[in-house]
Amino acid sequence: YMLTKIKHNLTMKRVAASTGLLFLFLLSSAHPLAAQTVTQGYSSDEVLQRGMLVSLKDKDPTKVEPAEPDNIKRLHGLVVNANDAPVTLSSESQTTFVATVGRYEGLVSDQNGTIKQGDYITVSKVRGIGMRSDTKSINIIGKALADFDGKTNVLSTTDLKDNGGVTQKVNIGRIALDIG
Numbered sequence: 001y002m003l004t005k006i007k008h009n010l011t012m013k014r015v016a017a018s019t020g021l022l023f024l025f026l027l028s029s030a031h032p033l034a035a036q037t038v039t040q041g042y043s044s045d046e047v048l049q050r051g052m053l054v055s056l057k058d059k060d061p062t063k064v065e066p067a068e069p070d071n072i073k074r075l076h077g078l079v080v081n082a083n084d085a086p087v088t089l090s091s092e093s094q095t096t097f098v099a100t101v102g103r104y105e106g107l108v109s110d111q112n113g114t115i116k117q118g119d120y121i122t123v124s125k126v127r128g129i130g131m132r133s134d135t136k137s138i139n140i141i142g143k144a145l146a147d148f149d150g151k152t153n154v155l156s157t158t159d160l161k162d163n164g165g166v167t168q169k170v171n172i173g174r175i176a177l178d179i180g
Contacts, residue, residue: 039080044096051107051174052079052128053141054098064096066128067141075123075139078106078179099179103145106130106177110150111160111170119144121177125160129172142179 042064048054055074057063067075077100084097084104108115111124112131120140124131133140150171160168 039082039084039097039099040077041082042096042098048079048096048128049107050079050081051105053077053106053123053130054079054096054128064098067123068127069123069125072123072139075141076100078104078141078177079128080104101180103176103178105174106141106179107155107172107174108132108144108148108177109170109172110148111168114150115144115148115175117144117147124170126158126170126172130177142177145176145178148173148175 042054043062044054044064045057046065048064048066053067054064054076055067055071056076057065058071058074064076064079065071077098080097080099082097084099106121107128108121108130109124109126110131111126111129112134115121115132120133120137121130121142121144122133122137122140123129130141132144150173153173153175154171155174156172158170158172160170162168
């Protein structure tokens with residue numbers, strides 16, 4: 001009788017665990033961009049928008065600044081809203097919230113061509129904006145979860161000049177990213 005009771009209790013625990021996992025799976029798939037980590041508060045010397053890629057400020061790891069090629073080695077995360085994660089760690093003076101892991105919307109450009117779902121994202125020449133990575137990229141912020149063709153869902157455009165004076169029109173949009 002005792003062996004049967006133990007088997008029954010183990011079976012019930014397995015059912016409860018399976019049901020809990022199923023519930024968590026359904027909950028996470030219902031909100032694919034929901035935060036999956038703790039966000040950290042930082043200070044910044046400039047205004048930063050949600051979705052911008054940021055790097056830690058040189059010699060002051062309590063501050064962040066827009067990511068760009070000059071600070072790519074300090075690439076840290078993505079600016080998010082304070083309520084995008086279940087837990088946010090910050091002091092009153094830290095009003096910029098940064099996620100380093102999870103699924104969030106990020107600002108990207110077509111500077112290095114069309115972004116396809118699954119492409120890796122790195123820092124572009126436009127401060128705080130990502131682009132499709134190539135084989136030369138040394139730091140990656142994450143992976144694109146959606147496409148950006150530079151024609152639909154464009155939020156802004158800017159012109160970039162290379163060293164030879166050639167101008168490139170760059171389109172900026174917001175897509176889902178899996179950062180980490």
